[in-house]
Amino acid sequence: MSDVISTTTPIGAPPAMGDAEPGGVGGERTASLWADARRQLIRNPLFVVSSLFILLVTSMAVVPFLWTSKNPLACTVSGGLSRNPPSAEHWFGTSILGCDYYAQAIYGARNSMLISVIAAVGVVLLGGLVGLLAGYFGGAVDSVLSRVVDIFLGLPFLLGAIVFLVILDRREWWSLAAVLIALAWTVIARIMRGSVIASKNLDYVQAARALGASWLRLMFRHILPNAVAPVVVYATILLGAFVSAEATLTFLGVGLQVPSVSWGVMIDQHDGYYHEDPWLLLFPVALVVGTVLSFIVIGDALRDALDPRLR
Amino acid sequence: MGRYLVRRLLQFIPTVLGAMFVLHYLTAVAIQLTGNPVRAIFGDRMPPPSVLANLTDRLGLGDPCLEQPFNPCISLFFHRLELIFLHFDFGTDFNQRPVLDIVASALPLTVRLTIIAFVFELVVGIIAGVLAGLRNGSFWDYLVKISTVLLIAVPVFVLGAVVRDFVNVSFGNWLRGMDGVPELISRGVFAPTWTPEYQWASLVIPGLVLGALSLATIARLSRTSLLENMRADYVRTARAKGLTARRVVGVHTLRNSLIPVVTFLGTDLGALMGGAVITEGVFSIPGIGRQVVAAIFTGETTVVLGIVTILVLVYLVASLIVDLLYAVLDPRIRYE
Numbered sequence: 001m002s003d004v005i006s007t008t009t010p011i012g013a014p015p016a017m018g019d020a021e022p023g024g025v026g027g028e029r030t031a032s033l034w035a036d037a038r039r040q041l042i043r044n045p046l047f048v049v050s051s052l053f054i055l056l057v058t059s060m061a062v063v064p065f066l067w068t069s070k071n072p073l074a075c076t077v078s079g080g081l082s083r084n085p086p087s088a089e090h091w092f093g094t095s096i097l098g099c100d101y102y103a104q105a106i107y108g109a110r111n112s113m114l115i116s117v118i119a120a121v122g123v124v125l126l127g128g129l130v131g132l133l134a135g136y137f138g139g140a141v142d143s144v145l146s147r148v149v150d151i152f153l154g155l156p157f158l159l160g161a162i163v164f165l166v167i168l169d170r171r172e173w174w175s176l177a178a179v180l181i182a183l184a185w186t187v188i189a190r191i192m193r194g195s196v197i198a199s200k201n202l203d204y205v206q207a208a209r210a211l212g213a214s215w216l217r218l219m220f221r222h223i224l225p226n227a228v229a230p231v232v233v234y235a236t237i238l239l240g241a242f243v244s245a246e247a248t249l250t251f252l253g254v255g256l257q258v259p260s261v262s263w264g265v266m267i268d269q270h271d272g273y274y275h276e277d278p279w280l281l282l283f284p285v286a287l288v289v290g291t292v293l294s295f296i297v298i299g300d301a302l303r304d305a306l307d308p309r310l311r
Numbered sequence: 312m313g314r315y316l317v318r319r320l321l322q323f324i325p326t327v328l329g330a331m332f333v334l335h336y337l338t339a340v341a342i343q344l345t346g347n348p349v350r351a352i353f354g355d356r357m358p359p360p361s362v363l364a365n366l367t368d369r370l371g372l373g374d375p376c377l378e379q380p381f382n383p384c385i386s387l388f389f390h391r392l393e394l395i396f397l398h399f400d401f402g403t404d405f406n407q408r409p410v411l412d413i414v415a416s417a418l419p420l421t422v423r424l425t426i427i428a429f430v431f432e433l434v435v436g437i438i439a440g441v442l443a444g445l446r447n448g449s450f451w452d453y454l455v456k457i458s459t460v461l462l463i464a465v466p467v468f469v470l471g472a473v474v475r476d477f478v479n480v481s482f483g484n485w486l487r488g489m490d491g492v493p494e495l496i497s498r499g500v501f502a503p504t505w506t507p508e509y510q511w512a513s514l515v516i517p518g519l520v521l522g523a524l525s526l527a528t529i530a531r532l533s534r535t536s537l538l539e540n541m542r543a544d545y546v547r548t549a550r551a552k553g554l555t556a557r558r559v560v561g562v563h564t565l566r567n568s569l570i571p572v573v574t575f576l577g578t579d580l581g582a583l584m585g586g587a588v589i590t591e592g593v594f595s596i597p598g599i600g601r602q603v604v605a606a607i608f609t610g611e612t613t614v615v616l617g618i619v620t621i622l623v624l625v626y627l628v629a630s631l632i633v634d635l636l637y638a639v640l641d642p643r644i645r646y647e
Contacts, residue, residue: 147322151329153578154623156585159600162607163334163615167341244466248589251468252604267469275476285469292464300460 033229037305047301050294057291060109068100072107072261075099083277092283096269097258104261105283111262112291115173116242119180124235127185128228131192135227136200136219145189153186158252161245165254173262176255180242191234195227233303240295247288263288315646319634323627328392330623331616335388338612343380347372348610352405371402371613391616402613404606410617413602418621421598423511424590425583427518429576432526437572439526440533444568445560447538455534459527467586471520471593479503479516479594504595517594521587525579529572536568543567570640577633581626 041047060067081098084090092101134145152160164179165171199205200223208222243263249255250264251271258265266284274281342348349367350358358366367373371391376384394400401410443455462470483501486492499512506513540546541564549559588600599618606614638644 147325147329150322150326150627151333154326154330154581154626155333156581156619156622156626158588159585159603159607159619159622162588162604163337163341166607167337167344169345240464244464247466248468251466252589252592253608271472274472281469285465288466288469289461289464293460296460296463 033306037302040305041301044301044305046297050297050301053290053294054298057109057113057287057294060106061113062110064106064110067106068103070100070103072099072103073259083273083280085277086279093277093279095266095280096273101266101280101283104266105263105287108262108266108284109287111173111256111260112243112246112264112288115177115180115246115262116239118174118177119184119242120235120239122177122181123185123188123238124231126181127188128192128231130185131189131194131231132196132219132224132227134189135193135196136215136223138197142193146193149186149189152183153190155183157183158248161249162252162254165249171254171256172260173256176246176249179249180245184238184242188231188234188238191230192227195230196223199223199226229306230303233299233306236299236302237296240292240299243288243291243295247284312646316631316635319631323624326627327620327623331392331620332388334616334619335391335612336383338610338615339377339384339387340381342372342377342610342612343382345610347377349405351609370405395617395620401617404611404614405609410614413614414599414618414621417597417599417602420505420514420596421584421587421591421600424514424518424521424587424596424598425580427511427514428522428525428583429580431519432522432529432579433576436526436529437533437569440530440572441537441560441565443530444534444537444541452534455530459530462523462527467520467524468589468593470523471517471590474516474520475503475593505597514596517590517596520593521583521590525575525583528575528579532575533568533572536571537564540564540568566640570637573633573636573640577629577636578626580629581622584625585622 075095075098077098081094083096084094086093086101090100090102092105095101095104130145130149134142134149160183161179164182165175168175205218205222208218213222246255246262247264247267250262251268253268255268256262256265258269263284267281267288270277270280347363347367349363349370349372352366353363364373371394374384374387374390376382376387391402394402401414403409404413439455439459443452446452479501480503483497483503486497486501489497495509495512498506499509500515502509502513504513505517543564546559546564549563554563585600587596587598588604590596591598591600592604599621603615603618606612606618635646638646
C-alpha cells in the first residue's frame with residue numbers, strides 16, 4: 001500500500017468519500033494517482049463499454065418515460081394477454097398479469113438501481129467512518145468497534161436480512177436499502193481500518209502532525225484521501241452485489257412486493273413459468289447480469305488503475 | 312501462541328453474545344409488532360385464552376415485554392442465555408420438537424453440502440486461477456477471466472434453478488430413460504431433488520452450484536495474487552539462483568500467493584453454510600438453512616437463535632483457523 005501513498009499529492013485533495021467516479025484530483029499536470037488512473041481507464045475498452053451500459057441503465061432509472069410511453073402497471077389479462085411472447089407491440093412480451101414486459105423492465109431499473117446506489121453510499125459512509133475511527137485511534141476504540149464489526153460480520157448475510165425484513169409487513173426500496181447497509185458495512189469498515197493503519201504513520205502525516213494539525217484535519221485531509229482507493233474499488237463491486245441481492249431477497253419472499261416494479265419482482269413473479277416461456281426469465285436476468293457484470297468490470301479496472309504494483 | 316489463542320477465544324464471548332442479542336432483539340421486535348406467533352398454530356380456530364396463554368408460556372414467549380413495541384426484553388434475553396448456557400436447554404419449536412433434535416437431523420446435510428462446495432471451489436478455483444496467472448494474456452487466461460466474472464454476475468437462485476431444470480430434470484430424464492446407466496448416476500447424482508437413498512450423490516450438483524460463486528472469487532484472487540508475486544524480488548532471486556520453474560512457482564510464489572485465498576476460504580466457510588439457504592430451497596434439501604428460514608417466517612425464535620448461533624460459531628472458529636494458518640504460510644508472521 002505504501003506505493004499508492006507515495007505517488008499522491010495529499011494536501012488539498014478533497015475527501016472523495018462515496019464518490020465512485022475517479023475525480024481528477026490535482027489535475028493532469030501533477031500526475032496524481034487519480035489522474036493517472038483516469039488516463040489508464042479511458043483507454044480500457046472494457047471499462048468504457050461497462051460504463052456506457054451503467055449509464056444506459058441509470059438513464060432507465062432516472063427518465064424511464066424517454067424509453068417507453070407505456071405504463072408498466074396498465075395491465076390486462078383480457079384478450080389472452082397473459083404471458084404473450086415478444087411481438088411488435090410488446091417488445092419483451094407480456095407478464096403473467098398481462099403487463100407490458102418491456103415497460104416493466106425499464107421502470108424496474110429504478111427500484112433496483114435506487115436500492116443499490118443508496119445502500120452503497122450508506123455502506124461507504126457508515127463503514128468508512130467506523131473504519132476511520134477504529135484505525136486512527138486504535139486502542140480501546142479499535143477494540144470496541146472491531147467487536148461490533150465481528151458481530152455483524154458473523155451473522156450470515158441472507159439469514160440476517162430475512163430476520164430484519166420479516167419484521168416489516170410493507171417493504172419499500174428504502175427498507176431493503178437500510179437492511180443491506182446494516183449487514184454490509186462491516187467489510188468496508190475492515191478495509192478502511194486496514195488502509196488507515198497503513199497510512200497513519202507515514203512521513204507526510206507525521207509532518208502535518210508536527211505542524212500542529214488537529215486530529216480532524218489529519219483524519220479527513222491527510223489520511224482519508226490516500227486510504228479511500230481500496231474502499232472505492234470494493235464499493236463499486238458492492239453496487240453490483242446489491243442489484244443481485246435485491247433480486248435474491250425478493251425471490252426469497254422478503255423483498256419488494258407487487259405493485260412495486262423491479263427486476264427482482266419480475267424474476268420472482270415468473271419463477272414457475274420459464275420452462276414454457278423462457279423470455280419471462282431471460283429479460284430481467286439479462287438486465288441483472290449485465291448490470292452486475294458492468295459494476296464488477298468497472299471495479300476491476302479501477303483496482304488495476306489505482307494499484308501501481310499491477311502496472 | 313498459547314496466549315494469542317486464549318485471547319482470541321476470549322474475544323469469541325462478546326461476539327457470540329452480541330450476535331445473539333441482535334437476533335433476540337430483532338425477533339422480539341417482530342413479535343411485538345406483528346403479535347403472538349403462537350396464535351398461528353390454531354389456524355382459523357379461536358383457542359380459549361387460557362389455552363393460548365398456557366402454550367405461549369410453555370414455548371417461552373409469555374414474557375409481557377413481548378407486547379411492548381421496541382422493548383429490548385433484557386430479562387428475557389438473560390433468561391434465554393441462562394437456559395442455553397447453564398442448562399443446555401435450547402428450547403423447542405412450535406411442535407414441541409427440541410431444537411437440538413432439529414439441528415441434529417438438518418446439520419449433517421448442510422455440512423455435506425458445504426464440504427462438496429468447499430472441496431470443489433478449493434481445487435478447481437486454485438487450479439484455474441494459477442493456470443490463468445501463469446499464462447497471463449493467453450486464451451486460457453481470458454477463458455478463466457470471462458467465465459469467472461459471468462459466474463459472479465448470475466444470481467445464485469437463477470443459476471440453481473437453471474441447473475436444476477436443464478441438468479437434473481431434462482438431462483436427468485434422458486439419462487433415466489436410457490439402459491445401462493447406473494442408478495447412482497441417474498437417480499442419485501442427477502436427481503432433481505435431494506433423495507434420502509443417496510445421501511452424498513444427490514448433494515453433488517447442489518454442492519457445485521453452492522460453490523460456483525466462491526470458485527470464481529478464488530480463481531480471480533489466486534490469479535491476481537500470483538501475478539503480483541511473480542514480479543517480487545524473491546522470485547527473481549529464486550530464478551537467478553537457477554531453481555527450476557516448477558520450484559519457483561510451486562514453492563516460492565504459490566505459498567505467498569495463497570495468503571489472500573486462505574483468508575477468503577476462512578470467511579467463506581461460514582458464508583457457505585449460511586448461504587446454503589437458496590441452494591437448499593432450490594433443490595429441496597432439508598438442511599439448516601431451510602429450517603431457519605421456515606422458523607423465521609413462523610416466528611419460532613428459539614430455532615432461529617439456536618441455529619444462527621451455531622453458524623456464528625462456525626464463522627468465528629474458521630476465521631481463527633485462518634489466522635493461525637497465516638503463520639504456517641508466511642514464516643514472517645509470529646503470534647506472541
